[in-house]
Amino acid sequence: xxxLEVHDLxxxxxxxxxxxxxxxxxxxxxxxxGERFGLVGESGCGKTTTILALMGLLPPSxxxxxxxxxxxxxxLARGERSVAPHxxxxxxxxxxxxxxxxxxxxxxxxxxxxxxxxxxxxxGRDARRQVGELLERVGIPAERxxxxxxxxxxGMRQRAAIAMALACKPKVLLADExxxxxxxxxxxxxxxLLVALADDFGLTLVLVTHDLPIVAQVxxxxxxxxxxxxxxxxxxxxxxHSPRHPYTRLLFAATPDLYGTEEVASIPGAPPRxxxxxxxxxxxxxCDSAFGRCVDDRPALKPVAAAxxxxxxxxxxxxxxxx
Amino acid sequence: xxxxxxxNGGPPLLEVEGLVTRYPVPRGLVGAAARRxxxxxxxxxxxxxxxxxGEMLALVGESGCGKTTTAQSVLRLVDSDAGSIRFDGADIxxxxxxxxxxxxxxxxxxxxDPYESLDPRFRVRRTLEEPLEVxxxxxxxxxxxxxxxxxxxxxxxxxxxFLDRYPHELSGGQRQRVAIxxxxxxxxxxxxxxxxxxxxxxxxxxGILEILDDLRSRGLGILMITHDLSTAARFADRIAVxxxxxIVEEGAARDVVTNPQHPYTQALLSVxxxxxxxxxxxPEILRGETPNPVDVPPGCRFHPRCPIAIPECRDVDxxxxxxxDARAGHLAACIRT
Amino acid sequence: xxxxxxxxxxxxxLEAPPPRRRSFxxxxxxxxxxxxxxxxxxxxxxxxxxxxxxxxxYDPREKxxxxxxxxxxxxxxxxxxGGFDMLSLLIHGARVSLIVGFAAALVAxxxxxxxxxxxxxxxxxxxxVLMRLTDYFIVIPDIPLMLVVAAIWGRSLTNIxxxxxxxxxxxxxxxxxxxxxxxxxRVYVQRTRALGARNGRILFRHVLPQVAPLLxxxxxxxxxxxxxxxxxxxxxxxxxxxxxxxxxxxxxxxSRSAISVxxxxxxxxxxxxxxxxxxxCTMVGRSLEDALNPRLRVGHLSVRRxxxxxxxxxxx
Numbered sequence: 001x002x003x004l005e006v007h008d009l010x011x012x013x014x015x016x017x018x019x020x021x022x023x024x025x026x027x028x029x030x031x032x033x034g035e036r037f038g039l040v041g042e043s044g045c046g047k048t049t050t051i052l053a054l055m056g057l058l059p060p061s062x063x064x065x066x067x068x069x070x071x072x073x074x075x076l077a078r079g080e081r082s083v084a085p086h087x088x089x090x091x092x093x094x095x096x097x098x099x100x101x102x103x104x105x106x107x108x109x110x111x112x113x114x115x116x117x118x119x120x121x122x123x124g125r126d127a128r129r130q131v132g133e134l135l136e137r138v139g140i141p142a143e144r145x146x147x148x149x150x151x152x153x154x155g156m157r158q159r160a161a162i163a164m165a166l167a168c169k170p171k172v173l174l175a176d177e178x179x180x181x182x183x184x185x186x187x188x189x190x191x192x193l194l195v196a197l198a199d200d201f202g203l204t205l206v207l208v209t210h211d212l213p214i215v216a217q218v219x220x221x222x223x224x225x226x227x228x229x230x231x232x233x234x235x236x237x238x239x240x241h242s243p244r245h246p247y248t249r250l251l252f253a254a255t256p257d258l259y260g261t262e263e264v265a266s267i268p269g270a271p272p273r274x275x276x277x278x279x280x281x282x283x284x285x286x287c288d289s290a291f292g293r294c295v296d297d298r299p300a301l302k303p304v305a306a307a308x309x310x311x312x313x314x315x316x317x318x319x320x321x322x323x
Numbered sequence: 324x325x326x327x328x329x330x331n332g333g334p335p336l337l338e339v340e341g342l343v344t345r346y347p348v349p350r351g352l353v354g355a356a357a358r359r360x361x362x363x364x365x366x367x368x369x370x371x372x373x374x375x376x377g378e379m380l381a382l383v384g385e386s387g388c389g390k391t392t393t394a395q396s397v398l399r400l401v402d403s404d405a406g407s408i409r410f411d412g413a414d415i416x417x418x419x420x421x422x423x424x425x426x427x428x429x430x431x432x433x434x435x436d437p438y439e440s441l442d443p444r445f446r447v448r449r450t451l452e453e454p455l456e457v458x459x460x461x462x463x464x465x466x467x468x469x470x471x472x473x474x475x476x477x478x479x480x481x482x483x484x485f486l487d488r489y490p491h492e493l494s495g496g497q498r499q500r501v502a503i504x505x506x507x508x509x510x511x512x513x514x515x516x517x518x519x520x521x522x523x524x525x526x527x528x529x530g531i532l533e534i535l536d537d538l539r540s541r542g543l544g545i546l547m548i549t550h551d552l553s554t555a556a557r558f559a560d561r562i563a564v565x566x567x568x569x570i571v572e573e574g575a576a577r578d579v580v581t582n583p584q585h586p587y588t589q590a591l592l593s594v595x596x597x598x599x600x601x602x603x604x605x606p607e608i609l610r611g612e613t614p615n616p617v618d619v620p621p622g623c624r625f626h627p628r629c630p631i632a633i634p635e636c637r638d639v640d641x642x643x644x645x646x647x648d649a650r651a652g653h654l655a656a657c658i659r660t
Numbered sequence: 661x662x663x664x665x666x667x668x669x670x671x672x673x674l675e676a677p678p679p680r681r682r683s684f685x686x687x688x689x690x691x692x693x694x695x696x697x698x699x700x701x702x703x704x705x706x707x708x709x710x711x712x713x714x715x716x717x718y719d720p721r722e723k724x725x726x727x728x729x730x731x732x733x734x735x736x737x738x739x740x741x742g743g744f745d746m747l748s749l750l751i752h753g754a755r756v757s758l759i760v761g762f763a764a765a766l767v768a769x770x771x772x773x774x775x776x777x778x779x780x781x782x783x784x785x786x787x788x789v790l791m792r793l794t795d796y797f798i799v800i801p802d803i804p805l806m807l808v809v810a811a812i813w814g815r816s817l818t819n820i821x822x823x824x825x826x827x828x829x830x831x832x833x834x835x836x837x838x839x840x841x842x843x844x845x846r847v848y849v850q851r852t853r854a855l856g857a858r859n860g861r862i863l864f865r866h867v868l869p870q871v872a873p874l875l876x877x878x879x880x881x882x883x884x885x886x887x888x889x890x891x892x893x894x895x896x897x898x899x900x901x902x903x904x905x906x907x908x909x910x911x912x913x914x915s916r917s918a919i920s921v922x923x924x925x926x927x928x929x930x931x932x933x934x935x936x937x938x939x940x941c942t943m944v945g946r947s948l949e950d951a952l953n954p955r956l957r958v959g960h961l962s963v964r965r966x967x968x969x970x971x972x973x974x975x976x
Contacts, residue, residue, distance in 0.1 A: 010969075012969070042524040042525060042526055043495075043524055056966070058966035059966065060965050060966065060967070062966040062967070063966065063967040063968065063969040064966055064967070064968055064969065065968065065969045065970065076968065078968075079965070079966065079967070079968050080965055080966070153612050155612055183385035183386055183550060183612075183613075184385065184550060184552070184591060184594050184595060185385060185590070185591070185594055185608065185609050185612075185613075186385075186612060187594070188594035188606050188608045189608055189610075191596075192606070192608060210524065210525055211525075211596070212525070212598060213553075213595075213596035213597055213598050214596050216596065216597065216598055216599065216600040217596040217597065217600070217603060236600040237600045237601060240598060240599055240600055240601075241599075241601075250526070251525060251526060252598055254525050254526050254528065254529050255525055255553075255598055256529070256551075256553040256554050256556070256557040256558075257553055257557075257597060257598045257599075258552060258553045258556050258580060258592065258595050258597065259556075259580065259581070259597075260553075260557065260598070264529045264532070264557055265529050266496075266526055266527050266528065266529035266530035266531075266533070267526035267527070268530075270494050270496075270527075398854060400850075400853070400854060423856070424856045425856075427854065427855055427856030428856060431854070431855065432851070432854050434847045434850075434851060436847055439846060439847035439848065440847040440848050440851050441848055442848045442852075442865075442866055443848075444869050444870070453852070453855075453857075453865075454855045454856075457852075457855060457856055457857045457858075457861065458856060502851075505851075505855075506855070509855070
């Protein structure tokens with residue numbers, strides 16, 4: 001049994017103008033303790049909504065179905081009531097733009113201590129000591145706990161945000177675009193830190209990003225999301241060298257590489273709207289190898305190789321048929 | 324691409340020599356009252372480069388390195404304090420506002436954020452026709468033709484599908500195409516692209532860069548500002564790497580990427596994530612962050628973070644020169660090369 | 661164009677742009693019912709004012725009975741201190757009160773809007789000078805200034821409108837300025853400047869349309885303030901003596917000791933009319949402001965009560 005299992009997760013949002021948006025359309029995931037997992041996709045593909053659902057951090061306009069098993073317990077069983085005790089304690093998160101989300105008038109140390117106090121882990125002097133240790137661990141001198149957020153650089157605030165996520169010693173750390181607004185050098189520092197933390201604490205790290213090379217360098221396994229569902233998952237090595245879904249292949253081809261010599265090509269068109277029912281394969285209109293069956297038969301995520309799964313009909317037909 | 328550039332004779336389209344642009348550091352009420360001396364940030368501290376027609380030069384660096392200020396100085400949107408800017412052979416460093424208007428026709432800029440750079444209340448048609456109206460060019464029908472042509476040039480074909488849309492009815496990539504089209508209606512000679520794809524989804528980035536590539540082949544000079552070395556390596560003819568207001572290395576894109584001379588460039592290249600998980604190289608991560616440009620280190624401005632610095636680096640402010648094992652036109656500002 | 665892959669027409673439909681934004685007015689009406697109520701009340705008053713000669717049961721300048729005659733079936737609101745029909749006076753009074761309210765608010769909008777626009781857009785010295793000027797107007801006490809100006813300029817309708825407008829433009833100027841300060845920094849404004857547009861074009865084509873809804877919202881709010889001010893001026897006996905306004909009605913009743921003879925009908929109806937109109941303006945103005953300023957609404961993650969859904973019910 002995996003540490004964290006997600007079964008058939010769906011999320012809908014009520015729209016102000018009526019109707020609803022089917023943001024996550026049946027996601028299955030299994031995460032082992034201590035693994036580094038990447039969740040990749042473009043804006044609007046549902047990757048952020050998926051991990052917010054794991055944390056139970058969805059607004060009242062959202063409705064959720066499916067099971068999220070943490071050590072075998074379905075934390076979604078009773079909604080907010082069953083997920084709240086695990087939030088931050090077992091599953092913590094570095095939010096997108098977290099480095100800009102500190103309260104500007106409170107000292108950084110107090111803000112990191114807050115979740116500890118909320119969950120009754122440590123208080124007062126004990127909490128201050130733990131905050132100091134955490135800061136040192138993410139590369140910030142302990143005495144900086146007394147500083148205010150504006151006295152930190154962008155990279156330092158991101159480190160502090162990571163320290164805050166680790167405050168309750170969680171088992172799973174979800175990081176949503178943790179390096180997006182940072183310069184390449186600082187990005188490299190933060191990624192190095194996340195990998196080191198995952199190794200040291202035996203954390204399960206889920207890296208959510210649109211940046212394929214980051215996942216390729218940091219994660220052992222990854223899932224590619226498109227239109228609210230996982231279209232391919234497997235070891236990052238296999239995703240790059242033998243992708244079994246055209247979207248994965250095209251996404252890599254659209255990403256320029258420092259030393260790459262092949263043509264960098266964009267994928268024509270754009271993702272489908274999620275406020276309407278999707279018929280057939282959601283990627284078909286943009287796919288370069290779609291065929292008849294893709295029009296009305298929505299492919300399911302199926303195992304295609306060792307530890308690799310893809311949702312594409314091409315995997316059902318003999319190799320020589322599609323070009 | 325590089326060969327085509329070399330064959331292109333005549334004076335460079337843009338010639339920047341020893342450009343210095345600085346900003347006053349706010350002293351605050353207390354500082355002003357105490358008559359503390361005014362301090363300055365040298366955002367651009369002596370930058371020189373040339374850009375030819377039909378060439379794309381990428382200005383690469385981390386935030387705060389001065390690449391955006393360089394672009395704004397070239398466009399004369401901010402005044403520079405020293406140095407000269409020559410555009411198509413004419414010195415434009417001290418041009419008055421009247422002459423600047425004529426100049427603006429010939430140099431255009433594309434901004435990073437396509438969600439912000441279009442007026443939300445303007446239909447595409449109006450956004451595209453506005454530059455022509457501003458400069459009093461063409462009749463109504465001609466302006467409309469220009470707008471349609473520009474849309475076609477940026478791949479928004481057929482134009483009728485887009486002319487009457489508002490920005491919020493377009494995707495990010497489409498908006499960026501409209502922004503490019505709006506700069507093309509004036510038939511500029513120079514296009515400055517400030518991080519043109521960094522806000523866009525990966526799958527549409529290449530399309531935007533291909534448009535720029537296409538415009539370059541039509542003879543435009545393109546100055547692309549970016550922090551993304553992979554994009555620069557793939558699409559630019561030449562790369563200039565900036566650090567703390569200076570160009571520390573410059574050369575043909577291939578040369579800079581495959582044979583980096585300056586230790587800063589080497590470090591930058593080493594941390595760019597590769598697509599292939601099998602190529603997990605040991606990144607050479609520089610500690611700390613770029614120093615505040617108010618307090619530029621003496622000597623070589625990179626020496627406090629440099630892995631190969633020697634005592635001499637603290638005293639000598641190195642000039643751009645051609646290192647011994649570099650090809651012609653490949654320059655670096657480091658005494659150790 | 662070899663490298664630029666054109667996007668095909670049918671792909672755009674697949675991508676289906678987000679639906680057109682509902683009009684701003686519509687979103688206010690939907691989201692804020694009090695806006696509709698306020699607007700309807702205002703509309704009713706405007707209709708009454710416009711149709712006053714038609715719907716008023718009597719000529720308001722004609723004596724139709726005894727002084728302070730109490731309400732009856734012929735005179736629903738009784739008669740005033742001169743034996744004039746209160747209801748007819750009230751209906752005709754709406755004209756002056758509303759004219760002063762709207763016109764003075766318009767004056768405030770023109771002055772305040774111009775000052776705010778110029779101050780915010782040009783900044784620097786222009787901003788300093790204009791904002792100092794605004795500060796002076798803010799600290800001058802309103803009522804004494806009104807009294808002085810009314811005494812010097814004379815007591816005509818135009819003067820009252822000008823006085824009120826001159827006193828109440830400062831809020832508009834401040835609010836508009838702060839909005840312009842942020843719009844000025846928007847990338848599309850910078851882009852327009854970079855392509856060589858002059859300030860006039862940027863101001864009128866790009867900045868003003870962006871702040872216009874806010875300007876309307878403040879102006880509606882200042883209508884309320886202006887009507888209130890007009891009432892005060894008339895009550896203090898500084899209004900145009902030849903015109904019937906609600907303030908004048910209250911002043912008349914008050915000075916002819918309507919209270920001591922228990923003639924409540926001479927004071928309460930005009931008072932209520934003022935309160936109702938002021939309230940209606942405030943409701944509309946506030947709703948517009950709220951709709952323009954979504955930050956005032958509840959945050960996205962502050963309430964985490966998402967709902968659970970049985971998957972089976974949707975298995976389609």
